[in-house]
Amino acid sequence: MSHVRYLCLMAVDREHVLRSAAALLTRKSTATMDEVAKAAGISRATLHRQFAGRDALVRALESLGIAECEAALDAARLDEGTAQEAVSRLVKELETAAGLLAFLYTENQLFEGDGQNEGWARLDARIAALFRRGQDSGEFRIDLTPAWLTEALYGLMASAAWAVAEGRVAAKDFHHMIAELLLGGALRREEP
Amino acid sequence: MSHVRYLCLMAVDREHVLRSAAALLTRKSTATMDEVAKAAGISRATLHRQFAGRDALVRALESLGIAECEAALDAARLDEGTAQEAVSRLVKELETAAGLLAFLYTENQLFEGDGQNEGWARLDARIAALFRRGQDSGEFRIDLTPAWLTEALYGLMASAAWAVAEGRVAAKDFHHMIAELLLGGALRREEP
DNA sequence: CGCACATGAGACATGAATGTCTCATTGAAT
DNA sequence: ATTCAATGAGACATTCATGTCTCATGTGCG
Numbered sequence: 001m002s003h004v005r006y007l008c009l010m011a012v013d014r015e016h017v018l019r020s021a022a023a024l025l026t027r028k029s030t031a032t033m034d035e036v037a038k039a040a041g042i043s044r045a046t047l048h049r050q051f052a053g054r055d056a057l058v059r060a061l062e063s064l065g066i067a068e069c070e071a072a073l074d075a076a077r078l079d080e081g082t083a084q085e086a087v088s089r090l091v092k093e094l095e096t097a098a099g100l101l102a103f104l105y106t107e108n109q110l111f112e113g114d115g116q117n118e119g120w121a122r123l124d125a126r127i128a129a130l131f132r133r134g135q136d137s138g139e140f141r142i143d144l145t146p147a148w149l150t151e152a153l154y155g156l157m158a159s160a161a162w163a164v165a166e167g168r169v170a171a172k173d174f175h176h177m178i179a180e181l182l183l184g185g186a187l188r189r190e191e192p
Numbered sequence: 193m194s195h196v197r198y199l200c201l202m203a204v205d206r207e208h209v210l211r212s213a214a215a216l217l218t219r220k221s222t223a224t225m226d227e228v229a230k231a232a233g234i235s236r237a238t239l240h241r242q243f244a245g246r247d248a249l250v251r252a253l254e255s256l257g258i259a260e261c262e263a264a265l266d267a268a269r270l271d272e273g274t275a276q277e278a279v280s281r282l283v284k285e286l287e288t289a290a291g292l293l294a295f296l297y298t299e300n301q302l303f304e305g306d307g308q309n310e311g312w313a314r315l316d317a318r319i320a321a322l323f324r325r326g327q328d329s330g331e332f333r334i335d336l337t338p339a340w341l342t343e344a345l346y347g348l349m350a351s352a353a354w355a356v357a358e359g360r361v362a363a364k365d366f367h368h369m370i371a372e373l374l375l376g377g378a379l380r381r382e383e384p
Numbered sequence: 385c386g387c388a389c390a391t392g393a394g395a396c397a398t399g400a401a402t403g404t405c406t407c408a409t410t411g412a413a414t
Numbered sequence: 415a416t417t418c419a420a421t422g423a424g425a426c427a428t429t430c431a432t433g434t435c436t437c438a439t440g441t442g443c444g
Contacts, residue, residue, distance in 0.1 A: 027300070028300065028301070029300065030301065032430085032431060033431075033433090042392085043392045044392090044393095045391075045392065045393075045435095046391060048434080053432075053433070106298045108220065108221065108354075109220075109222065111358070141372075143368070144369060144372060144373060147361055148352075148361050148373075151355040151361065152351055152369075155347045155351025156344060156347055159343045159346065160343070160347075162300075162343075163339075163343045166303070168339050168343060169339055169343065173340070177336060177344075180336060181336060182373075184333075224400085226401080226402095234422085235421070236423095237404095237405095237422065237423075238420080241421085245402075245403070246401090246402075
């Protein structure tokens with residue numbers, strides 16, 4: 001039964017291709033299908049056999065990014081402990097997906113039109129709910145809206161991913177930089 | 193002497209074209225030259241007469257963005273008062289350039305190769321120097337590097353510009369959102 | 385060994401964006 | 415009114431990424 005093996009190999013390769021594409025497109029968002037194929041170590045023909053076209057590839061990356069984010073949200077256990085700790089865990093869990101997120105964040109074509117993936121709305125809602133929980137518990141200041149804090153989290157993740165990729169900051173500081181800057185702003189300061 | 197008037201008109205139109213292009217490309221970074229021309233209310237032929245090609249247009253936008261940033265840095269008087277106040281003034285002065293900055297921030301092709309505009313390095317140095325001044329004076333925490341704070345400022349500006357453009361946050365909160373979040377993170381908290 | 389199938393290489397057509405060109409028109413200055 | 419320059423409209427060739435195709439190769443399996 002080569003059929004089973006066939007499916008297995010396809011799945012593995014598809015995963016590898018998506019990873020390679022994400023890594024390349026994060027650095028050069030205008031990379032051609034040929035460059036994507038070369039980066040994955042396959043031919044352009046095979047790339048087209050796995051993804052109907054560039055659009056399908058980007059959509060698959062979008063689904064992968066959403067899935068990774070949701071997995072990170074689950075792993076971060078946003079409902080446990082203080083909101084501050086939950087945010088810190090979330091940043092930690094999102095670190096591996098930061099590069100992919102940074103790419104998707106700039107693909108604004110994904111968000112025009114009605115066919116936009118509802119996964120983003122789910123993610124936004126869960127993250128915003130976390131910030132709202134922190135506000136309700138008195139941990140976070142209330143003059144910064146959950147929507148803005150969610151946007152800022154995305155933006156800081158993307159900024160850090162690019163800064164690390166270009167060597168302007170150290171990769172090991174990723175979590176500390178984002179969590180400290182974001183929480184320092186979102187956390188209500190003790191009255192002196 | 194129509195020659196003088198000729199030069200004057202060219203300058204005015206060029207400015208207008210650049211503004212229109214910046215506004216459009218901020219929303220849709222893949223807009224074609226035809227769309228850019230239509231957005232500026234001119235024909236594609238005239239657009240090509242003013243800018244040799246798409247590359248030249250992007251380069252001109254880059255120069256414009258750098259010039260606006262340097263003007264904002266000058267107007268913010270980064271050496272006066274506390275570093276915190278200077279950062280707040282800087283965010284205020286940069287607000288009008290935020291859309292353009294957001295576009296340039298994602299044009300990572302500008303930063304590959306050796307021919308990258310040295311204006312960015314100058315800007316980075318000036319902004320980083322401001323954060324360093326705040327650290328030296330004890331206003332800002334020292335565990336977040338000036339390089340990262342500079343990156344974070346860019347990232348938050350871009351995030352806020354997009355969020356405002358898409359209606360997720362209110363435009364009037366622009367300065368407050370960025371300055372408060374950034375400073376809250378960069379500012380050393382009072383010991384309880 | 386022979387079969388099946390995924391792959392790589394490459395040819396080919398298509399479409400889109402670009403860059404260049406000509407020509408008629410407008411508009412302002414003289 | 416005449417002249418000059420800029421503009422708009424459009425034709426045109428070119429380039430490039432894309433998408434589809436065929437064919438040869440190799441590799442695993444029966």
